[in-house]
Amino acid sequence: xxxxxxxxxxxxxxxxxxxxxxxxxxxxxxxxxxxxxxxxxxxxxxxxxxxxxxxxxxxxxxxxxxxxxxxxxxxxxxxxxxxxxxxxxxxxxxxxxxxxxxxxxxxxxxxxxxxxxxxxxxxxxxxxxxxxxxxxxxxxxxxxxxxxxxxxxxxxxxxxxxxxxxxxxxxxxxxxxxxxxxxxxxxxxxxxxxxxxxxxxxxxxxxxxxxxxxxxxxxxxxxxxxxxxxxxxxxxxxxxxxxxxxxxxxxxxxxxxxxxxxxxxxxxxxxxxxxxxxxxxxxxxxxxxxxxxxxxxxxxxxxxxxxxxxxxxxxxxxxxxxxxxxxxxxxxxxxxxxx
Numbered sequence: 001x002x003x004x005x006x007x008x009x010x011x012x013x014x015x016x017x018x019x020x021x022x023x024x025x026x027x028x029x030x031x032x033x034x035x036x037x038x039x040x041x042x043x044x045x046x047x048x049x050x051x052x053x054x055x056x057x058x059x060x061x062x063x064x065x066x067x068x069x070x071x072x073x074x075x076x077x078x079x080x081x082x083x084x085x086x087x088x089x090x091x092x093x094x095x096x097x098x099x100x101x102x103x104x105x106x107x108x109x110x111x112x113x114x115x116x117x118x119x120x121x122x123x124x125x126x127x128x129x130x131x132x133x134x135x136x137x138x139x140x141x142x143x144x145x146x147x148x149x150x151x152x153x154x155x156x157x158x159x160x161x162x163x164x165x166x167x168x169x170x171x172x173x174x175x176x177x178x179x180x181x182x183x184x185x186x187x188x189x190x191x192x193x194x195x196x197x198x199x200x201x202x203x204x205x206x207x208x209x210x211x212x213x214x215x216x217x218x219x220x221x222x223x224x225x226x227x228x229x230x231x232x233x234x235x236x237x238x239x240x241x242x243x244x245x246x247x248x249x250x251x252x253x254x255x256x257x258x259x260x261x262x263x264x265x266x267x268x269x270x271x272x273x274x275x276x277x278x279x280x281x282x283x284x285x286x287x288x289x290x291x292x293x294x295x296x297x298x299x300x301x302x303x304x305x306x307x308x309x310x311x312x313x314x315x316x317x318x319x320x321x322x323x324x325x326x327x328x329x330x331x332x333x334x335x336x337x338x339x
Contacts, residue, residue: 049336051315053328055233058249060279063271063324064125065153065199066225067101068207069094071214076191087191093138093145093172094194095216100166101197102131102226108165109227112158113326116333121156121229121326128226133218138171145174148185148193150271151306154178155338156326180270180306188212199271199324231275232328234311235261235320243320253279260299262319264310267302276322307331308338 072091076084101109106124113121136142153159154176163174177187181200185207188196198204204223207213213222233243233252241261246252256263257280266273269288280286286293286300293300301319303310307327314321315336323331331338 049315049332050236050318051234051311051321051328051332051336052237052239053232053325054235054239054243054320055246055249055252056230056325061231061233061249061275062228063152063199063231063275064201064225064228065122065197066201066204066223067098067195067197068204068213068222068224069098069195069216070188070191070193071212074189074191074212075210076189078190079186084191089191090142090145090194091214092136092142096135096138096142096170096172097145097147097166097174098195098216098224099131099133099135099218100170101162102129102224103133103135105162105166106130106226108162109158112161113156113329117329119329121329122158122227123229124227125225129219129224131218135170138173143171143173145172145195146177146193147174147195147197148177148179148187149197150181150184150199151178151308152199152270152272152324152327153197155306155308156324156330158326178306180266180268180273182269182273200274202274203269203271230325231272231322232325233320234314234323234328236318238318241320250279250281254281256320257281257284257296260296262299262301262314262317264301264303264314264317264319264321266307266310267304268306270307272307272322272324279322306338311338312336 069091070089072089076087078084106128109122110120110124149159159176167173177184177193179187181198181203184196184198185203187193189212208222215222233249235243241255241259243252243255246255265276273288277286277288290302293302301313303313307323308331310321311323311328311331
């Protein structure tokens, strides 16, 4: 009997020692996962991009944005100039979105980006049209709105911020077509958009004179220019053309041309491309016609692409480029990616 008790005593002592050993190891086992969790939640740093803003806020670099409602009685044509029939526009939906953008959307746009970048990406014009009209809720017939806009305003992230607010509050769904201003306007001329948001005054005025725009109730003109930002001349931090030292942006463009430093052009008849063409020395005679820059192809790169693609090309090749500031800051903050 004593032997049995002794055996049980030994077993109990052994189990007790194992249990104590297990408890002693517990803190070590729970410490490691906590350390790993902290590491996993650390935000990755965006890779650096060797592309900097070298010149900005020149008076000739103001970038105005306008809203225009598409006229449902317009002479719609496709890319080949052939008439397009049976076009049905959502004029009520277009009016609702325009009144939102020029009403509660104005302050949202004006404050957009400050928390992330420490500066505003867009500014309201002093004479910006203002809407106080009550916006109707969407119906089955007015729910889907087609917006044709530029890559510049879309890539900045502004629309992905504003549109969900509008959609949730009023029940609409906005389908966004994003391209250069020229292509966005052509899309509307083919009857594929209810309104446009673009930034090229001459093209907007022609859109109006050709009968494609209409005046929204409560406003006195078709072209509703309400916000702006700045085009910026960007390039490698080394700045081989010394554009930082230029007195004006036109002097900077001349320095790039004189030194034959690489320059990436949108080349897509967008608002940014239109502005760029106006900044080259007149004796170069660069236009959107490819034959005019054939002699400069060793340094002038015409991409026929959106702003994000062109910024990537400029960063990879150490080239200069004209961009709207909002898209550039987004590109830079995301480590060279437009999301």
